[in-house]
Amino acid sequence: MVALYIFVCRLKMRNETTTYMLNLVVSDTLFVFSLPFRAFYFINRQWPFGNALCKISVALFYTNMYGSILFLTCISMDRFLAIVYPFASRTLRTKRNARIACTLIWVVLLSGGLSASFVMDTTSYTNNTIYCFENYSNLQWKSKVSKVVVFMTTVGFLIPLMINFICSMRVLQTLRHPESINRGGQLNKAKILRMIVVHLLIFCFCFFPYNVNLVFYTLVRSQVITNCTVESVVRTIYPIAFCIAVTNCCFDPVIYYFTSETIQNSIKRKSYAVRKNTLNTTIDNSVNNRNYSMNKITSLKAKFIIEESTI
CATH class of the missing domain: 1.10.12 (Lyase 2-enoyl-coa Hydratase; Chain  A, domain 2)
Structure with missing residues (x-):
């Protein structure tokens, strides 16, 4: 909420990077609204809020996680264009194009997340206990859930991971050029390196464990892997990886600060x-x-x- 206040009320100058960050704030805020319901569910192992709210809660989780991945990828691509192709990318790096990109991402997120959660039966019943997005049968995993997971993991994680890695490597290669080695260049170089490190650490820490484990979890539930040891390990790691993925809401403000001089100057002016x-x-x-x-x-x-x- 503090980040949202800074973006909406404090920032007088906005660029394409702050446009992506503002959408990232909105994505995080929407997900935070669903956390009290999830906390109640995981504590009591019972979902009393109805099928519709379960679907919305599920949609918000995946919208937030893959929205964060896509918006962070946009920030990485914007930094890549600004550093590697500073003159050629001027017409491409505009606030209008950033708004168009964000709109397309929201269309994909909402259409994919809502359609997936509302098409599938997100609640299940066992011994008079209502589960939300858990305890699917193996038949459901084979017919519907596994296909959704493959699509989400490929489009929402693997492709953005490759883009982030390639963009970061190209930026690092550009910084090695001799013309960037001067006092002013060294200062900028230090800031850029700090941004890349923070960006990649948060991206890999939050999203890599969950998505990798989700693939193995799907293989186990679809009975492609029938090894009992693997199944036990995957089921144990799943809730831990889920919680780690949720922490992206906590780490995103670090990205807001370290990747935006506008925000830093705003905080300095306030101080x-x-x-x-x-x-x-x-x-x-x-x-x-x-x-x-x-x-x-x-x-x-x-x-x-x-x-x-x-x-």
Whole structure:
């Protein structure tokens, strides 16, 4: 919610990167609304909220996870174009094209997530217990669920993973060019390397375990793999990988900060304004109480004038 406030109310300048980030914030926020229902379900192992809310909860989870993957991929591609092809990509890297890309992603996410959750029977009944998106029969896994998983994993994870990796490698190759080795270039290089590391770490940590385990889980449930040891390991890892995938909502604000100088400057301006008000109050009190010398007050003012010019 803080990130949403900054994007909507604090940022005066928006570019294509902040457009992707704003959509990432919306995706995270929608998913967070479904977390209380999921928390209740996993604690009580009972879903009392009805079939429709189960379908919506399932759709929001996959919309968030694969939406995060696709929006992060857009950010990676935008950074790749800006660094590797800075002049040729000017006409391509526009806010209008970013909005078009985000619209297409939302169409794919909502049509895929909602259609998959509403076509399939997301609730199941065992011993008077209602499960949400669990305990499918092996027949259901073979006929419907396995096909949905193959599509989601391929389009929503494998292809974006390859794009992110290729874009990052190309950016790193570009940074090795001699013309980028100067004082200004080194500073920019450090920032770009930091962005790439943070981006790839979050991407791999959050999404790799769940999607890889989901493939093996599907093979086990579809009885393609019948080894009992593999089945036991996959079933044990599944809820852990699920929780790790959900943590992308916690790590996304790190990406907002480290990949956007606009956000950093906005936070710095806010911090500067608070400290300036504190300084003015301190000076007023000091003058009234004669606790500070004029040299001390002048020094404090000079410090904030310099800081203001840098911001």
